[in-house]
Amino acid sequence: MDQVTSAQHWMAQQMGLIIPHLSVDCVVFGFHENQLRVLLLRFKNTEVWALPGGRVYREEPVNTAAVRVLEQRTGLRGLYLQQFHTFGDPDRLHSSDFQAILAQQNIRIEASSLLFDRTISVGYYALVEFAQVSPAPDQLSDECRWWDIRDLPKLFFDHNEIVAVAVRTLRQRLSYEPVGLNLLPEKFTMPELQRLYETLLGQPLDRRNFQKRMLAYDFLQRLDERRTGGAFKAPYLYRFDRERYAAVLQGGGLAFG
Amino acid sequence: MDQVTSAQHWMAQQMGLIIPHLSVDCVVFGFHENQLRVLLLRFKNTEVWALPGGRVYREEPVNTAAVRVLEQRTGLRGLYLQQFHTFGDPDRLHSSDFQAILAQQNIRIEASSLLFDRTISVGYYALVEFAQVSPAPDQLSDECRWWDIRDLPKLFFDHNEIVAVAVRTLRQRLSYEPVGLNLLPEKFTMPELQRLYETLLGQPLDRRNFQKRMLAYDFLQRLDERRTGGAFKAPYLYRFDRERYAAVLQGGGLAFG
DNA sequence: TTTTCAATGTGTATTTTAAACACAATGATA
DNA sequence: TATCATTGTGTTTAAAATACACATTGAAAA
Numbered sequence: 001m002d003q004v005t006s007a008q009h010w011m012a013q014q015m016g017l018i019i020p021h022l023s024v025d026c027v028v029f030g031f032h033e034n035q036l037r038v039l040l041l042r043f044k045n046t047e048v049w050a051l052p053g054g055r056v057y058r059e060e061p062v063n064t065a066a067v068r069v070l071e072q073r074t075g076l077r078g079l080y081l082q083q084f085h086t087f088g089d090p091d092r093l094h095s096s097d098f099q100a101i102l103a104q105q106n107i108r109i110e111a112s113s114l115l116f117d118r119t120i121s122v123g124y125y126a127l128v129e130f131a132q133v134s135p136a137p138d139q140l141s142d143e144c145r146w147w148d149i150r151d152l153p154k155l156f157f158d159h160n161e162i163v164a165v166a167v168r169t170l171r172q173r174l175s176y177e178p179v180g181l182n183l184l185p186e187k188f189t190m191p192e193l194q195r196l197y198e199t200l201l202g203q204p205l206d207r208r209n210f211q212k213r214m215l216a217y218d219f220l221q222r223l224d225e226r227r228t229g230g231a232f233k234a235p236y237l238y239r240f241d242r243e244r245y246a247a248v249l250q251g252g253g254l255a256f257g
Numbered sequence: 258m259d260q261v262t263s264a265q266h267w268m269a270q271q272m273g274l275i276i277p278h279l280s281v282d283c284v285v286f287g288f289h290e291n292q293l294r295v296l297l298l299r300f301k302n303t304e305v306w307a308l309p310g311g312r313v314y315r316e317e318p319v320n321t322a323a324v325r326v327l328e329q330r331t332g333l334r335g336l337y338l339q340q341f342h343t344f345g346d347p348d349r350l351h352s353s354d355f356q357a358i359l360a361q362q363n364i365r366i367e368a369s370s371l372l373f374d375r376t377i378s379v380g381y382y383a384l385v386e387f388a389q390v391s392p393a394p395d396q397l398s399d400e401c402r403w404w405d406i407r408d409l410p411k412l413f414f415d416h417n418e419i420v421a422v423a424v425r426t427l428r429q430r431l432s433y434e435p436v437g438l439n440l441l442p443e444k445f446t447m448p449e450l451q452r453l454y455e456t457l458l459g460q461p462l463d464r465r466n467f468q469k470r471m472l473a474y475d476f477l478q479r480l481d482e483r484r485t486g487g488a489f490k491a492p493y494l495y496r497f498d499r500e501r502y503a504a505v506l507q508g509g510g511l512a513f514g
Numbered sequence: 515t516t517t518t519c520a521a522t523g524t525g526t527a528t529t530t531t532a533a534a535c536a537c538a539a540t541g542a543t544a
Numbered sequence: 545t546a547t548c549a550t551t552g553t554g555t556t557t558a559a560a561a562t563a564c565a566c567a568t569t570g571a572a573a574a
Contacts, residue, residue, distance in 0.1 A: 062345025088319025233569035
């Protein structure tokens, strides 16, 4: 089976299995070297970058589709994943862009006419531990890697807007939920946590007040261990105590920011 | 054309015009007699109540579909309307419920097989001025009226959950945006505003502190008029100054709650 | 070995914000 | 005209956020 027929066959098979006009797109956030990053895919034989996304199977919950896409792209299960917005404008797909890509995939336009149709996309964002992820391209892409959020290229279709909305949502949530902790490894230092918050909020924070407030929430557990090896004084390691966090939520309010 | 053929014809025509497997559902909030209310429809010849909703046309933005549905149901344009969540579980539609309804509509099951298919619904909530709304049933319903949020019947499919998520979202937003003002008439008194907040937050608030804080936000304009006619001392009328609100947002933060 | 130094760990004073609280004024009703 | 439930306003107190300073650490340099 040559490449063209193979691609056609794959796509034709997909058509019957999926819900038409619907897709999921995932904004995968990671934190590395004090910068917020997102995972992007580069389409085969092109310089076009896009969010990891995919179709929803006929009998599959939309959330599950997002989980599936993410597992394929990151190798991770059980990610922190949140639906944040659905993008439903008819002009969000520009078929000229799309045709260029499909041509490179050696896929016949007629065979994929349904893919040209208008698509409504449910947007999810995931928070992952950077070091745990093994970026893996899919059938349609050559490359999968992290991009600094401040330096994204022009993305496929409206994916720049999707990222922007995801970032805005993440910042808002940060004000009343410790979402940021999902971006750090299990053990982390207070300065690391602070730098994450500073990056997300886009402003410097007072070291002493930050620590005071974080500890006041009473869901961080200080370990006896310290982060050794780094230059200068070794900071303590902390762990996010999810059980205690649940207890704090039960017992009333919680306010970050 | 008898009723059966007419309904079949209408539905067949709809099939070609709409995007399959996709719908919008609207939670229309109103405030009356110190209670939060939602607009519900009762299906023809049944006691089944449901949210106003509808299909999305092939070339229509999803947001526009929601606006269109709302205009038909409330007679209002330019409503405060927010997308809040997309409901995409395959088992959210129970075809047994659905069949009972369709039978009452005298619609042949075969003719509407696509309608039985799994449907992903984009949820919107609208905030409207109660007195301005003229509830109007659609082709499939006999009745359209307000229901107290605390006393809803068992609704169609997963509409109870949709309402619950909408209420939760509304309460959260109230903490950092004066959404509540969209539920009041143009001119309102401070006690009226306070009762709205108390209802939405589900707790009593101190009258003097409430007024102090609201006025501190600096987007309420006190008029010389007073609400006369009521028993006892006549309270001042206020107006929400949207221009000043925009200015306040520009100039930095804003925190309700 | 000792010194250096950039970063961490901790505490207190100050300001700002939210919460608690009390009395005078009003205007329809009795 | 007396009543009274409600409105209008200010002050006092507590809590939370902010500003700020010095001792400690541990690798690296001298």
